Amino acid sequence: MLKTIRSDQLRLGMFIHQFSGAWLSHPFWRRQFLLRDARDLEKLRSLDLSGIVIDTDRGLDVAAQAPDAEPEAAVPMAEAPAAVPAPPPMDEPIVLPLPDAHPALALAGPTFQEAAALSRQAVRQAMDLYGAARLGHALDAGQCLGLVEEVVQSVTRRPHALISIARLKSVSDYTYLHAVAVCALMAGLARQMGWAEPDIRQAALAGLLLDVGKATLPDDLVQRAGTLSDEERTIMRTHVQRGHDLLRAEGGYDERVLQACLHHHERLNGSGYPGALQGDAIPEVARMAAICDVYDAVTSDRPYRDAWDPGEAMRRMARSKGLYDPTLMQHFVKAVGIYPVGALVRLRSELLGVVVAQGRGSLLAPKVRVFFSLALHRRIEPYVLDLAKPGCADRIADLESPEGWRFADLEAQWLTG
CATH class of the missing domain: 1.10.3210.10 (Hypothetical protein af1432)
Incomplete structure (x- = not known):
């Protein structure tokens, strides 16, 4: 639930959703983050901001007032909450997830x-x-x-x-x-x-x-x-x-x-x-x-x-x-490498493959995972060919454009190699 508060109402454990005002008025790179450091809290309170939007579903809400306390001036809500969820205890860490991996x-x-x-x-x-x-x-x-x-x-x-x-x-x-x-x-x-x-x-x-x-x-x-x-x-x-x-x-x-x-x-x-x-x-x-x-x-x-x-x-x-x-x-x-790992190459033998490792002693002879035959116009059972291995007569003829082939599993070919 989103709520706009004053900077003096901030406390550790709140999740900052947005700053009100121009971005030049504050030094923070991300507009959304969990407030976990007392130095950040002090800095935010010192800034001249018209308001700060917090997300009470992802962090703490404004501290409850005592019954006999003088109510503070109302601050317009970014989104009026129908009900305030119970905030997590302060000793329970709120861990932000890592970005989604590829x-x-x-x-x-x-x-x-x-x-x-x-x-x-x-x-x-x-x-x-x-x-x-x-x-x-x-x-x-x-x-x-x-x-x-x-x-x-x-x-x-x-x-x-x-x-x-x-x-x-x-x-x-x-x-x-x-x-x-x-x-x-x-x-x-x-x-x-x-x-x-x-x-x-x-x-x-x-x-x-x-x-x-x-x-x-x-x-x-x-x-x-x-x-x-x-x-x-x-x-x-x-x-x-x-x-x-x-x-x-x-x-x-x-x-x-x-x-x-x-x-x-x-x-x-x-x-x-x-x-x-x-x-x-x-x-x-x-x-x-x-x-x-x-x-x-x-x-x-x-x-x-x-x-x-x-x-x-x-x-x-x-x-x-x-x-x-x-x-x-x-x-x-x-x-x-002249042919870096992941490069799609065409061999002289009219086979396609992706580079999975650099060769021993030669930039022109990497290890290639072969998976497609141009002569047959179809996939073949993948295998790794070491072009630097003594006796290997095959060589790279040229680079191939992945856009021209659109192999959906090209990354898998070199990652599993």
Whole structure:
């Protein structure tokens, strides 16, 4: 049940449904959240808000008055309750559910099970991290490094598993899994470039925090499925400066993390923002972040756009002119693969399959799960073909467009491989 109250009526355990007034009048990223922290309560009470809408079905109601108390001035109701449900006791935690996981994650086979479990754990930690930024809390670099360390270790054990799993995003967890995916991609790229272990962790931390400035923007703007107006696009672009300023004010962050946060939307030809920097004027870590950020974005389904096939994304990005550092792009291709996990490929033998793992010693010879015969024009019993195995005469002829085939179970083919 929705009810509008004054800020001085707030108490811990209430569920904030909406703020009355313009979004610029408050620092909170999400409009809906459970009020669990005394610091948030104090901040809300200090704001100049015309009213706050609470949901009494998802949290506590206004405290009952004593019978002889002087009634307070009435506040208009967003929706007048017919009956007030009994509030849960204060010592009973109210746990907000995780965003819905992508349904394909349930299909993960043994190769990807660890990465799938880490991705769900990472979503929770990323939610807490972005939530802290939204509420103006500390973003301690040491606490962030806990998640970064797990991601780096996962990338070390299975270089392509977490990167591939993190492409499978639902609408509700895109922001968080994108942060985790870019974290993993930055770790893999830095390792490929020969960075020392401490520096790899800083690159991964930069990937995790690239978009933390979006936590200070209204969620209806960040999650917008349609085209943004010029004014909205200008506001959205402020996330890089907001994130940079937030981390710098906190202190304790490596300068490379700050550079990546501020400049990951710069492009070599000067067409990016916020500084329209060109070439080597863009810090190297920001040029790395630009590649990792775009690759994960274009290979993930969004409400307004279907994902690119990972192989096609790699091909388009490598061929683009003036956007990405060509030397770093070569390192990225080596880190992720010419034919990344999940890419649909056609073999010389006129078979179709999806890449399930990178090959030993050759970017051109990955492991492929074959499941369709072009000669027979039908499905065949799936099997894994290691193109790098001695004696294997087959090779990849070209990438295939998933849109042209519309295999409904393409994700299952590589996830279970």
